[in-house]
Amino acid sequence: MLARNAESLYWIGRYVERADDTARILDVSVHQLLEDATVDPDATSRQLLAVLGIKPPAGADQFDVFSLTELVAYNKENPSSIVSSVNSARENTRGAREVVSTEMWECLNAMWNAVAERQTYARTMGPHAFFSFVEERAAMFAGLADSTMSRDDGWRFLVLGRSVERVDMIVRLLLARVGDKASSPGWVTVLRSAGAHDTYLRTYRGALDASRVVQFLLLDRLFPRSVFHALRQAESCLEQLENQPSVRVGARAEALRLLGKARSELEFLRPHDLLDDLPKRLAALQKTVREVGEAVSQQYFHVAPWVAWTNTEVG
Amino acid sequence: MWTMERRAPTSGLRRSRTVTTPRLGELFNGYLNTERPHAGAYDEMFSTDNGVRSAYRALYESVAPSQVNELNARSEALGRAFVDQGITFSLSGQERPFPLDLIPRIITAAEWSKLEKGIVQRVRALEMFLADIYGDAQIVRDGVLPRRLITSCEHFHREAAGIIPPNGVRIHVSGVDLVRDEQGTFRVLEDNLRCPSGVSYVMENRRTMARVFPDLFARHRVRAVGDYAVHLLRALRNAAAPNAADPNVVVLTPGLGNSAYFEHSLLARQMGVELVEGRDLFCRDNFVYLRTTEGERQVDVIYRRIDDDYLDPVHFRPDSVLGIAGLVNAARAGNVVVANAVGNGVADDKLVYTYLPEILQYYLGEKPLLPNVDTFRCWLSDERAHVLDKLDELVVKPVEGSGGYGIVFGPDATVRELNSLRKRIKNNPRGWIAQPVVQLSTVPTKVGDKLAPRHVDLRPFAVNDGNFIFVLPGGLTRVALPEGSLIVNSSQGGGSKDTWVLAAKSSTQERELAEPGLAGPSDMEVAAAEQGPELTTSQQQQQQQ
Amino acid sequence: MSWRVRVVHTTGYRYEAPVVQSYNEARLTPRGDRKQNVVVSRVETTPATRAYRYTDYWGTEVTSFDLHAPHKELQVVASSVVETSAEIEPVTTGTWGDVRAENIVDRYTEFLEPTLYTPRHRELLAVARDLKKGQSPSGAVLAASQWVSEQLTYQPGSTGVHSSAVDAWHERKGVCQDFAHLTLVLLRGMGIPSRYVSGYLHTKKDGALRETVRGESHAWIEAWTGGWWGYDPTNAIPVGPRHVWVALGRDYADVAPLKGIYSGGAATALEVTVDITRLA
Structure with missing residues (x-):
């Protein structure tokens, strides 16, 4: 197959998995922070950032659940954020449309289109709504890949x-x-x-x-x-x-x-x-x-x- | 107010040949208002006596009684379908959907048959013209066209001289821009023989309309447009050198940032071929290869959607990063076919266009079946004098322009603009042509909560496979959304309409509408789907305990 | 009387860093016609390549080749043996009326239009008007060539490959390319169809047999005054047995001897040498 498309598919695989896994990791950490009053939010957040390989922005204050979510989930400047991974996955798919099925493309494209709205929703309803949206879409993508790809x-x-x-x-x-x-x-x-x-x-x-x-x-x-x-x-x-x-x-x-x-x-x-x-x-x-x-x-x-x-x- | 609006439709009431004056539904309220800026234009739904033209009657009857909110809902569904599918064009780096209007544009079988013949005639003649121009230029030697007309054309590429396509085809795909004048006559505005785009919207508009308006399709016999890619692939495979047994065809795109990227991708997918960028290909010893995970693979036919200027840095712009170095000579050596051919621009030059009657006469001995729009050529001194005299009444166009850029509407221009234009015409008479303002025909279009007349054009697509020139029934109808605007380009805020060509009764087109299916399930013995063991009632009851 | 000469033209590039890809076209093969006969001709490259030959729009034989292995130097050697023409006489049959006839103007439109190297220039147009006064078209060609050879001083290195006729005229010096371009500006200003010819010149008037001289790439012009004929404004001499012609076009851009593209660092031109030997 065309080398560029092979590379795109490889990265689609990586980005979707990354978005999914980041959402899972963050979901659990956020819950832990919210449920367990004994943990130090700043230290825990920084530990999580270190694990994800994300450098806290210079001059970042004390992290809490919300600033952590903002940085790891929504921040477009952070290339490892969930939103960035979704963007990259979609962009790679857009450039390799002829080797992915229409269903897979529409799944990612709809996900990408919905990100802004889901983000707004999650800001009021809590970040879990956003994480489960990402996890569901990633699962749907995996399912569609499984059922539509040769x-x-x-x-x-x-x-x-x-x-x-x-x-x-x-x-x-x-x-x-x-x-x-x-x-x-x-x-x-x-x-x-x-x-x-x-x-x-x-x-x-x-x-x-x-x-x-x-x-x-x-x-x-x-x-x-x-x-x-x-x-x-x-x-x-x-x-x-x-x-x-x-x-x-x-x-x-x-x-x-x-x-x-x-x-x-x-x-x-x-x-x-x-x-x-x-x-x-x-x-x-x-x-x-x-x-x-x-x-x-x-x-x-x-x-x-x-x-x-x-x-x-x-x- | 009430009487005013009543009067408008009734004032024109004479003996109606079509139907009696419609009691226009709420949606069409004010549609026939004679004060509107579209006066004088040919309306495709309503005749001059305000009757509904027969082709549109069924559509009118379905749409007119609709509620506004129903129409709004359907219109929204159309828009959403496009965004979900990612059907967008890029404008200055932003992805946008190309707005699809919900009222289709309808062309009768008889009208279409004339258009089809006219388009085929043009393509045949222009193929012969290109072969001649890049060969011996007999038409020039015979004094039919001045040599200067050709050599002064910016898109006459001397690099293409001597490149002979294996099956002789240079115009694999063409798009002819047509307008309908005040009398309803279709006229050719320009030919597009380089990389005409828009066919993806023809297919996607139809697919989306069929989802949102299944009932309308049930009431009409609309000819299909979905098999375009089959025709295109056949044309591209036929174009390959005869020694390529199973020709490897690719679609070459400038990349994601191109405004027509969606189309490139759609065509590649529908043909089942690779969509490549310039960097995926390279030339060695005049063969073109594709970089694959298994190494290199030879390419036989390139359906390129890149302009000549960027195609090959050896012969054209050396700073091009989109093209493939060495491609032109590979094509010359006959090892690869570039579709459409390099240098086709000489045949869709707007000045060459004015010589089309001579070209048709010379190669085919025929009169044009589709008339041009009357055009004044600024490079002929008498016609230039006329243009300069009537500048404020004419539409003046640069011969090289596309996408509506550089066009000056005399009636709308300021004195300063006209003076600057006058100077530019005098400095470069070869660079300009002028046409009278044609009031393009109008079709009802959803504007807010109403249907209002908006100007449209039509770009049908023709595919030449070397044996047969296929014209896709329909084409892209572009609609100018601002009231009174005559500029339909997507880059200038236009939208589009699904274009319906109605099938003639008992014709060959019948076959395409009623293709024989495979053996239906009724012919076979089919067992009912298997079910898992049923839970017994007692189990269920116990489970509820 | 005509000569038989051997021409060996060596040119190429040296690159700062190894270049992996390069695509080139050489226009180095002399043309055969009624006046000139090509006995043998070949173009060789180092590193070796598989060359492809074709005839371009202007009738020039082009050798195209590409390289895909790293190389720091590309050398192209074109060698040929040619029987040159006898001295060419001006064609004097054409009157100004013939030159300006509509069919001639249209047929030779490309040789009348200004180009990047031979732009329209107000002062030079005035010069052209003066020079043609009282002259027949062929007389005007000679007068223009004479004027150019008096105005410009031949000085290698004074102008570059991309200098136009006007640049050279402002400098009042140039090389054969500039002499030819400036003459073309004048002739086209007079309405005489005229074209650029590239080739070689044997530098010695009575070339001794078997003696190899260091010659040069050369350029002169051809004009239409009832028929095409050539003249060498650089030396103000008729084109004759010392001239070997290779290509013609509207200006230098149509006949550049070696051009191409490569990817990589900076390139410098190798020293161009042209060895010419009169064989008979």
């Missing part, structure tokens, strides 16, 4: 993007809690953010502790939002993409190698060793995500930037 390379790039972003977001989510005590209620927050609470409870019969939560989110083979599952999914997309007769040797397999390495490290890890050097492990996963992105881009998205021509004339 399982061709385009699909693979979309799922690849989604999976890579998912690994990144789950890792960020865990990074936010690495300092917590094993029995901290913060771990429930993590599960809620990941949409994993119900599944976790059913899997572990209600027993809640840090080691199991981390185990579930990192290693579970069946839960689709676990890092392991997302890595496996990304790997399988790349394997199928790779399986082209015209593909030659070279640095091409780099992304696959990186993913396989990360996946197998998790796969053969003794579960009780998990908590020991968790921060290091999470940092390594983040690095992998970044490198995979670069390798994929080098391998598939040979999109030339605009070429600036110089004209010459001699006798």
Whole structure:
């Protein structure tokens, strides 16, 4: 397929997932701030911003629920905000209309059109309304992609993007809690953010502790939002993409190698060793995500930037 | 007030050939007011004796009794449908929907048949003209046209000399701008042979109208426009060099920022081909390749929606970042086909347009089936003298202009504007033509809570596949929304209307309306859908405990 | 009598940084016609490329080629062996009436209109009027050429590729390109269809056989005075066996020997050399 479209699909996958995950993370944090009077809103907010990789604007005052939501959800200047992710997803789709279905386009376009109105509504009715709107639309988009896209390379790039972003977001989510005590209620927050609470409870019969939560989110083979599952999914997309007769040797397999390495490290890890050097492990996963992105881009998205021509004339 | 409005419709009452004077519904209140600035224009719904023309009768009968709020609701539904689908054009970087009016414009089968023949005739002659001009220029050698007419044309591209398209077609797609004068005669205002745009609105207007007004379509036999892309794809595939067994066709767009991006994307999707930007393609040794995830893939036909000037920095603007370096020579070598061809602008130059009768006579030995609008050529001294004399009565147009830019309406211009125009004409007589003000025909258009007459034009689209010139039944009807305005361009605040060409009874068009379907389910044995196990009553009762 | 000469023209660019993409067109192939016979001709590039040849609107043979591997220098060598024409006499049959006849004016409209290099210029129009007084059209061509060769001093480097006739006239110096452009301005001002010719000049009047001289790219004009004929205003001499013609057009822009586009840093022109050897 056209390299530029492949790149767009990959980024559509990433941006939609990012909007979804950011909404989930923020939703849970906002609830925690509102429900638990013991937490320090400013410190918690700053911790969340750090996890999301968002630099607080210079001279930012004490953060509270509302200024946090403003920055992470609505701020157009902040490239990681939910609104920015929605914009980017829609813009990428607009430029790749012929490789996404009309249904997917209209889903994102309607979402984009509704953002302003939903934002106004959420300002009076509370931010949860906005988060659930984003989550619903993202779910609808995933459903439409699932039911309207051929399982061709385009699909693979979309799922690849989604999976890579998912690994990144789950890792960020865990990074936010690495300092917590094993029995901290913060771990429930993590599960809620990941949409994993119900599944976790059913899997572990209600027993809640840090080691199991981390185990579930990192290693579970069946839960689709676990890092392991997302890595496996990304790997399988790349394997199928790779399986082209015209593909030659070279640095091409780099992304696959990186993913396989990360996946197998998790796969053969003794579960009780998990908590020991968790921060290091999470940092390594983040690095992998970044490198995979670069390798994929080098391998598939040979999109030339605009070429600036110089004209010459001699006798 | 009441009597005034009564009088307007009745004053013109003579023996009506069509129907008796309508008791105009509330919506049409004041429509036939003779004081309106549209006086003298041909109204497409109402005849001069205020009868409803037969083509519009069914429409009138459905619409006239409507309530205002119903019409408002439907109008809103039209607008919303466009925004949801992202059907927009960009104007100075902003995405806007192109307003669609809810009253369609109707063309009868007989009128259409004349238009269709006239358009086909023009395209045939202009194809021969282009082939000639970029070849031996026999028409010039024979003294039929002055050579100066051609060589002084800004869009005569010497770079295109000697490029011979494999199937001879240069005008794969054309859009002919037509207006209807005060007598109701369709006249050609200009030809668009480079990158005519607007066909996406023809298709989307229809799709949206059919959703919002299913009942109207049930009462009319409207010819379909949805298969345009099939014709376009066939024309593009036919254009490929004969050795390309399964030609790879792409649509080339300047990018997201272009005002017609939506159209480029729609056409690519409907044809099932890639929509590419210049940077997705490159030339090597006079072949054009597409950058794909699997490496490079050769391209055979490029349906480009980029102007010649930006197409190839080797031959045209070297600062172009939209084009593909080396494309012109790749086309010359016969390894790729550029559609529409490079240099077509020489044939839609507004001065060359005035020589169309000569061109038709020379190549086809025929008289024009569709008349031009009377035009004065400022480069001929006697006609220029007339123009300069009557400047305040004429519409003066730059020959290179498009999109309505640069046009001066003499009657509306200030003395200062006219003086400046006079100077510009004297400095560059080749650059200007002038036409009498044509009161374009009017069609009822929703303005606030009323239907009021607004001026319209018509741009039908023709596709030449080398064997057959197909004219899409209908075309884009653009409507000037401000009262009395004659400028219909979308960039100047125009809207559009769905354009209905009615099918003739018992004709070949019948087939397109009643295409045979696949075998219906009634022909087959179909089992009822399976159901899951039903909960028994006792279960349900217990569950409610 | 005509000569047989070999011309080897070397030109090209050097780039500051390696260039990956470049697209070029060379107009370096002498033309064959009734007056001049091309025995052999080829254009070679370093790095090697696959060239594509076509004939452009003006009838010039164009060699087009593109490069896709990194290179810091592009060299183009055009070599040909040509039998040149005998000295060309002015065509004196045309009267002013013939020159101004409507069909001639229309047929040669492109050679009468001003261009970027040969703009309309009030003072030069007045000069043209003076020069043509009492002259036949062909006499006026000679007078204009003579006037230009007296007005301008030949000085390489005094003007650039993009200087117009008027620029050169203000400087009162120029190279062959400027001499030709200035003459064209005058001739077109008189209403005489006239065109720009590019080619080469053997620098020695009685060129010795087998002796290779450092020649130059050259330019002169052709005028229509009942028929086309050439004259060399730079040297104020008739076009003859020392002239090898390559291309003609309205002005330099139509015949530029090597032009193209590339992406990358700055480029400087290689030293252009033209070696001419009289073979017979």
